[in-house]
Amino acid sequence: MEPDGRQVDVSEAARQLELAVHDAQVSFDCIALGNLDRAHTHAITARAAVDAAEVILRACLSAGGLGEADEGSFAADL
Numbered sequence: 001m002e003p004d005g006r007q008v009d010v011s012e013a014a015r016q017l018e019l020a021v022h023d024a025q026v027s028f029d030c031i032a033l034g035n036l037d038r039a040h041t042h043a044i045t046a047r048a049a050v051d052a053a054e055v056i057l058r059a060c061l062s063a064g065g066l067g068e069a070d071e072g073s074f075a076a077d078l
Contacts (some may be wrong), residue, residue: 008056008059008060008063009056010056010057010060012056013052013053013056013057013060014053016049016050016052016053016056017049017050017053019045019046019049020046020047020049020050020053021046022046023042023043023045023046023049024042024043024046026038026042027039027040027041027042027043027046030042
């Protein structure tokens, strides 16, 4: 839980990581196509998504991690 009593939604971290993977793949493809400007843009957005996921995970860890019910439901999504 966060200090104000709200629970940290770790599924948002997973969503951000999925977005990062997509943006990294687009960046990779753009490099192969020679479009470095677009590759750079997608590399930046991938990094921003990874940073967002890291912040969420850090908040979850500082709040005491996942509860048992949350762990089970999250693992089923993987």
